[in-house]
Amino acid sequence: MHSKIRNYISIFASLNLKLTAYKSFHSKYNIDMKILVCISHVPDTTSKINFTDSDTKFDTNGVQFVINPNDEFGLTRAMWFKEKQGATVHVVNVGGPETEPTLRKALAIGADEAIRVNTAATDGYSVAKQLASVVKDGGYDLVIGGRESIDYNGGMVPGMLAKLTGANFVNTCISLEVEGDAVTAIREIDGGKETLSTSLPLVVGGQKGLVEESDLRIPNMRGIMQARSKPLTVKEPVASASETKTVSFEKPAPKGAVKLVDNVDDLINLLHNEAKVI
Amino acid sequence: MVLVYTESEGGKFKKVALEAVSYAKGIADALGTSVTAVAINGGDASELGTYGASKVLEVNNDTLANFNADAYADVIAQAAKKEDAKVVVLTASVNSKFTAPLVAVNLEAGYVSNVTALPSSTAPFTVKHSVFTNKAFSNTEITTDVKIIGLAKNAYGLKENATTATSESFAPTLASEDFSVNVVSVDKATDKVTIADAEIVVSGGRGLKGPENWGMIEELAGILGAATACSKPVSDLGWRPHSEHVGQTGKPVASNLYIAIGISGAIQHLAGINASKVKVVINSDPEAPFFKAADYGIVGDAFEVIPQLNEKLKAFKAQNA
Numbered sequence A: 001m002h003s004k005i006r007n008y009i010s011i012f013a014s015l016n017l018k019l020t021a022y023k024s025f026h027s028k029y030n031i032d033m034k035i036l037v038c039i040s041h042v043p044d045t046t047s048k049i050n051f052t053d054s055d056t057k058f059d060t061n062g063v064q065f066v067i068n069p070n071d072e073f074g075l076t077r078a079m080w081f082k083e084k085q086g087a088t089v090h091v092v093n094v095g096g097p098e099t100e101p102t103l104r105k106a107l108a109i110g111a112d113e114a115i116r117v118n119t120a121a122t123d124g125y126s127v128a129k130q131l132a133s134v135v136k137d138g139g140y141d142l143v144i145g146g147r148e149s150i151d152y153n154g155g156m157v158p159g160m161l162a163k164l165t166g167a168n169f170v171n172t173c174i175s176l177e178v179e180g181d182a183v184t185a186i187r188e189i190d191g192g193k194e195t196l197s198t199s200l201p202l203v204v205g206g207q208k209g210l211v212e213e214s215d216l217r218i219p220n221m222r223g224i225m226q227a228r229s230k231p232l233t234v235k236e237p238v239a240s241a242s243e244t245k246t247v248s249f250e251k252p253a254p255k256g257a258v259k260l261v262d263n264v265d266d267l268i269n270l271l272h273n274e275a276k277v278i
Numbered sequence B: 001m002v003l004v005y006t007e008s009e010g011g012k013f014k015k016v017a018l019e020a021v022s023y024a025k026g027i028a029d030a031l032g033t034s035v036t037a038v039a040i041n042g043g044d045a046s047e048l049g050t051y052g053a054s055k056v057l058e059v060n061n062d063t064l065a066n067f068n069a070d071a072y073a074d075v076i077a078q079a080a081k082k083e084d085a086k087v088v089v090l091t092a093s094v095n096s097k098f099t100a101p102l103v104a105v106n107l108e109a110g111y112v113s114n115v116t117a118l119p120s121s122t123a124p125f126t127v128k129h130s131v132f133t134n135k136a137f138s139n140t141e142i143t144t145d146v147k148i149i150g151l152a153k154n155a156y157g158l159k160e161n162a163t164t165a166t167s168e169s170f171a172p173t174l175a176s177e178d179f180s181v182n183v184v185s186v187d188k189a190t191d192k193v194t195i196a197d198a199e200i201v202v203s204g205g206r207g208l209k210g211p212e213n214w215g216m217i218e219e220l221a222g223i224l225g226a227a228t229a230c231s232k233p234v235s236d237l238g239w240r241p242h243s244e245h246v247g248q249t250g251k252p253v254a255s256n257l258y259i260a261i262g263i264s265g266a267i268q269h270l271a272g273i274n275a276s277k278v279k280v281v282i283n284s285d286p287e288a289p290f291f292k293a294a295d296y297g298i299v300g301d302a303f304e305v306i307p308q309l310n311e312k313l314k315a316f317k318a319q320n321a
Helices: A002-029 A069-084 A097-109 A124-138 A157-165 A221-229 A264-274 B015-031 B045-050 B069-083 B094-107 B211-224 B232-236 B267-273 B302-320
Strands: A033-038 A041-043 A065-067 A087-094 A113-117 A142-146 A168-179 A182-189 A192-199 A202-206 A232-235 A244-250 B002-006 B035-040 B055-059 B087-091 B110-115 B125-131 B136-142 B147-151 B166-169 B182-188 B200-204 B227-230 B257-261 B278-283 B296-299
Touching: A033 A069, A033 A124, A033 A157, A041 A097, A065 A069, A065 A097, A069 A087, A069 A097, A069 A142, A069 A202, A087 A097, A087 A124, A097 A113, A097 A221, A097 A232, A113 A124, A124 A157, A124 B094, A124 B110, A142 A157, A157 A168, A157 A202, A157 B094, A168 A192, A168 B069, A168 B094, A182 A202, A182 B094, A182 B182, A244 B110, A244 B125, A264 B278, A264 B296, A264 B302, B002 B015, B002 B069, B015 B035, B015 B045, B015 B087, B015 B147, B035 B045, B035 B069, B045 B055, B055 B069, B069 B087, B069 B094, B087 B094, B094 B110, B094 B147, B110 B136, B200 B211, B211 B227, B211 B257, B211 B302, B278 B302
Parallel strands: A033 A087, A033 A142, A087 A113, A113 A232, A142 A202, A168 A202, B002 B035, B002 B087, B035 B055, B055 B166, B087 B147, B110 B147, B200 B227, B200 B257, B257 B278, B278 B296
Antiparallel strands: A041 A065, A168 A182, A182 A192, A192 B182, A244 B136, B110 B125, B125 B136
C-alpha cells in the first residue's frame, strides 16, 4: 500500500516536472501564437497583362493565378514557427470564390485553416478594413502579409491593417524572430538593413529574405489531400467604403527597336550625345 | 494647400525629396494653392524653395534621429492637419512606403502609390500610377477629401521653380505608442551608391559565369558612379547578395541608365527595371529577349566587350571631367 502511494507520488512528481518544463517552453516560445497570413491571389509572374471592357478590367483569360510571391515567403516563415516553436496558422483572402484554389494551395503547404472574405477587393483600404475585422474576431498575435502584391503594387494593406488594429508594424521585413511577446525583425532599407525590436501583436509586410527561395514548398500529394478536409470558412464582409476607384487601365507605349552597335566607341557616343545619360 | 514630406539623410535632402517638391508644386499650381514642406531633421530649407516650396515646417527632434514609421507618420499627419492640406505627397522610397499607409489611415485619406504623372484632372482627382510591376498603368480616382500620393522615382523629374521658402519650427506632439518599434542597429554601406539613389545601375547575369568575374562589373560601376545589381538567378546561386537582386520580386530600378550584362531578360526581370529611362544590353546571344526591351545593344561576349568599355569610358571621363 505504502509503496503504491510512493509510486503515485513519484509519478505525480515526474508529471509536475514535465509540466514545469512545458510551461517554460510555452513562455519562451509563445506556443499558442496565432498567426494569420494574408494571401493575395495574383497572376503568375510570367503573365501577359491585358485588359477588357474598354480597358477597365484585367483580362483573366488564360492567366494562371498563384499565391502572391511576397506572401508566400511569409507563409513559409509561418510554417517554420508552427513546426519549430508551435503556432496555429490561418490564411485569409479578400475576394470571390475564384480565389479558393489559391487558399487551398496555402492549406496544402500546411496552413491549418483558411478564411475567405466574400467581397471583391476594390482598393487597399477596403481590403485592410475587411482584414481588420478578421484579425479582431480571431485574436491573432502575428499577421504576415507581403510588402506588396505583384498585381496592383499598392504596398499599403499591411500598414493600414496595423494602424486599424493598433498593432505594431514592420515593413519590407527580411528576418523575423519571436520569443514570448518580444520580436526581433530585420527590415530592408535603401542600401542596407536595419534591425528592429518590437512586440506582439505585430503586422509584418514581408518579402524574400523572411525565408530563402529554396525554402519555398511545393505542396505534396499528402498535403493536397489533407487540404481538402481542412476548414475554409466564407465570411461575409463588414460595411466598408473604398477611398479610390479605378477609372481605366493603359499599357505602356510600344517601344522603338533597339539600336545595335558593334563597338564600344559608338555606344559611348550614343549614350553621351543622343541619350545624354553619361 | 499641398504638403510634401521631404526626406533627408545626413542633414541633406535626398534627390527624391526635391523631385517630390517639384511635383507638389505642379499640383499646387493646378489647384491654385501653394506648397508646404515638412522636414524631419532635414537639410537647408532654402533648397526646397528652389523647387517650389513656399513654406518649410522644420522638425528638429533627437528622438526622431532614426526613421520611425509610426512617429514620422504622426508628424506628417499633424503637419497636414495644421496646414489644412488637401494633398499630401510622399515618395516611393522604402521609408515613404513604410509610413504612408499609416498617414492615410490617420487622415482618412485615399492613398495611391507609384504615381507617375500630375493628376489628369483635379475634380475628380485622377492620377496615373504604374501597376503589374510596370507592365501597365492605372488611372485611379481618389474620392476622399484629403488625398495621399506616393510619387514614383524618376518619373516626374526635377523642375526648378524658384520660390522664397519661409522656415517655421514645428514641434509635433509625440506619444509613447509612436516608439513601440525601435531601431537596434543599422547596417548600411556608406561608401557605395545604393540602387535606390543611383542615376546609373550596372547589372550582371548568369552570362558572367561566376562570382569571380564581377571585378569588371564593379570597375564599370566605379567609373560611372553607378550602383551594382544582378539578376535573380545570380542572387539565388549566391554569387551576389540578395540586396542586389533587381526584378519583380527583388528591388525595383528606376534609374536614368540601366546596363544589363549577360542577362537574358526574363519577363520578371524586365518588369522590375522597366521604369529605367535608357536601357543598354550586352549579350552574346542575339536572340536574348532583353534586346526587345533595350534602347541600345551590343551583341558580343561580355568578357571582351566590358574590359574595352571600361578602358574607353575611363578615357571619356578623363576628357569630360
